[in-house]
Amino acid sequence: MTRFADYTELTEYMDRLGLFHMDLTLDRMEAFRAARGVPDIPVVHVVGTNGKGSTAAFLCSIARAHGWKTGLFTSPHFVTPRERVQINRTPLSREVWVELGNEIMATDGGDKLTYFEFQTCLAMLAFEREEVDLAIMEAGLGGQYDATNVFAPRVTLFTPIGMDHETVLGPTLTDIARDKAGAIHGGSAVITGVQVTEALIPLQDRAQLVAARFMFAVDMADPQGGVKLGLSGIHQTANARLALAGWRWLAADMGIKSEPVLERFGLESAFLPGRMQRVAIGGREIILDGAHNVPALEALTAALKGESIRPGAVIFACLKDKNVDDLLPLVRSLSDGPVVVPALENERASDPETLAERLGDRARTAGSMAEALEACAEAPSPVLVCGSLYLLAEFYTLHPEFLTPERPS
Numbered sequence: 001m002t003r004f005a006d007y008t009e010l011t012e013y014m015d016r017l018g019l020f021h022m023d024l025t026l027d028r029m030e031a032f033r034a035a036r037g038v039p040d041i042p043v044v045h046v047v048g049t050n051g052k053g054s055t056a057a058f059l060c061s062i063a064r065a066h067g068w069k070t071g072l073f074t075s076p077h078f079v080t081p082r083e084r085v086q087i088n089r090t091p092l093s094r095e096v097w098v099e100l101g102n103e104i105m106a107t108d109g110g111d112k113l114t115y116f117e118f119q120t121c122l123a124m125l126a127f128e129r130e131e132v133d134l135a136i137m138e139a140g141l142g143g144q145y146d147a148t149n150v151f152a153p154r155v156t157l158f159t160p161i162g163m164d165h166e167t168v169l170g171p172t173l174t175d176i177a178r179d180k181a182g183a184i185h186g187g188s189a190v191i192t193g194v195q196v197t198e199a200l201i202p203l204q205d206r207a208q209l210v211a212a213r214f215m216f217a218v219d220m221a222d223p224q225g226g227v228k229l230g231l232s233g234i235h236q237t238a239n240a241r242l243a244l245a246g247w248r249w250l251a252a253d254m255g256i257k258s259e260p261v262l263e264r265f266g267l268e269s270a271f272l273p274g275r276m277q278r279v280a281i282g283g284r285e286i287i288l289d290g291a292h293n294v295p296a297l298e299a300l301t302a303a304l305k306g307e308s309i310r311p312g313a314v315i316f317a318c319l320k321d322k323n324v325d326d327l328l329p330l331v332r333s334l335s336d337g338p339v340v341v342p343a344l345e346n347e348r349a350s351d352p353e354t355l356a357e358r359l360g361d362r363a364r365t366a367g368s369m370a371e372a373l374e375a376c377a378e379a380p381s382p383v384l385v386c387g388s389l390y391l392l393a394e395f396y397t398l399h400p401e402f403l404t405p406e407r408p409s
Contacts, residue, residue: 002105010101014081017115020262024145024168024242032121033150035108039128039135042254043151047139047183048159049176050296051193054231054275055159056138058243058297061230062266063134064088066251066259069238071127071135073120073148076389078273078396078403085123087130089271090095098127100322116140118151120147134250139356152185154253157246158192159239161199162295167321173198182208189213191220191247193242213348224263224299230270232278233303240267270289271405274392276303278382281373285382286404287311292318297330300386302386312380313337315372316359316387320350328359331387337379339363342372346390 004010045055063070070088075191077083082091092100094390100122104110113121120137127135137148161177169176177199184190184206190213192203207214221244229236244263251258264341277288287309291300304311314335319326331339341352343366356363366372369391376383396403 002111004098004101004105004383005271008245010098011081011408014115014118014276017113017118019115021199023114025306026141026147026150028109028114029117029120029147029150031109032104032107032113032117034119036125039124040134041124041127042131042250042332043137043153043155044175044250045137045139045148045151045153045183046213047143047146048193049162049164049180050299051159051235051242052138052291053260054159054236054239055193055243055246056230057135057269057272058229058267059157059246060089060136060324061137062144062243062263063209065262065266067330068119068133069130071123071132073123073136073361075116075119075140076393078389079391079400081119083403084119084286085126086196087126087132089196096126097122100129102291106293111371114147117147139180139183142182143180146183148181153188155189155191155246155249156183156185157242158190158195158203158230160243160295161192161195162201162293162326163323164293164295168270168328177202178206180242184210184212186210186212189215189253191217191242191245192248193217193238215245215249217242217245220248224267230268231272232276232307234306235299235300235303236275240270243267250371273396273403274389276300277402279399281399284377286373286395287382287384288392289384289386290386290392291386293322294326295331297327297334297386301330301334305385309354309382311335311337311382311384313383314339314377315342315353315369315376315383316386317341317344317355317390317391318387319346319348319390321348322350324350324355324358328355332359332362334384334386338361340366340372340375342366342369342394344388344393344394349388351392370398373398 072086139146181202274290341356352365
């Protein structure tokens with residue numbers, strides 16, 4: 001049996017599993033669950049294409065405002081895998097990761113788990129150990145075969161479903177929605193944000209098939225006027241409403257009184273790095289946003305216009321499985337200034353030379369994120385960084401101080 005002596009050995013093991021290795025089946029997770037048992041913890045499952053992390057962050061903040069000890073599992077991470085598993089928004093220590101990793105490896109089937117499955121199991125073991133009042137689980141990819149789908153949720157929240165990961169989930173929006181609808185469990189509650197018809201119908205069909213209660217966030221939570229959301233951008237109002245609807249349903253289901261003043265505090269104090277996050281470096285403003293597909297870039301464009309922001313330059317990169325024919329016109333429209341395409345230390349990254357050529361005359365390449373920032377030194381503020389969470393990860397590796405709400409003085 002493999003046993004980890006320290007955190008370095010654990011991360012080396014996870015690296016060998018392969019960050020991007022996928023095997024779309026729940027067999028290994030179900031075997032581990034059968035061997036280890038399922039923690040008796042209320043679970044909220046957050047599924048969709050865009051807005052999952054933001055919705056989870058709002059919900060976590062609202063629950064914490066009400067005094068709930070809250071576990072949060074999200075992906076991907078920026079600098080360290082420890083970001084993925086948090087208790088009351090605090091990552092677990094390296095020592096706890098080692099203890100939980102060894103517990104997984106000592107469980108039948110633990111050594112068969114993929115990278116994402118391993119971390120999903122570690123999260124639930126952590127939530128059980130810490131006796132959290134609520135576990136918020138963000139789906140990684142899809143829904144039906146996502147590792148998070150083995151834990152029967154009290155409620156499943158669906159953020160807007162759009163085109164992404166077509167090579168894995170299917171070529172049409174209906175295919176993608178049908179896969180995500182597989183996260184709906186029999187007899188559970190489902191709350192959805194706004195969906196286009198092609199995405200909504202598969203969700204409703206699945207809910208009807210398994211006798212799940214299907215509800216709409218717009219019927220359960222009104223926009224709260226005067227609330228300055230902790231996450232910027234007009235699109236965050238929909239994520240906040242979905243989180244608030246989910247919280248109200250959960251609180252009522254568990255016999256807990258939801259307090260409007262605490263709801264508001266939770267919405268205002270929510271934080272998640274890389275979501276239209278505005279930071280300052282040397283007196284210059286940088287906007288960090290993980291928009292990496294067409295719906296997200298459209299939302300980012302609307303958010304910038306809503307705040308009358310016109311970036312002086314854009315730093316952009318994306319993964320090679322993206323449909324760049326649809327992405328690049330949106331990227332060009334974000335600024336009248338230069339577009340800098342840095343090389344990413346990622347095996348799935350698109351070739352920067354090819355991207356820059358397709359972006360046109362205003363585009364240039366850079367050897368790294370540091371070089372890209374330097375290339376934008378003379379551009380008017382702000383500089384926008386977008387296109388991939390992995391691109392943002394390289395920024396946060398240079399400036400980890402911006403991973404937390406605290407700003408340097």
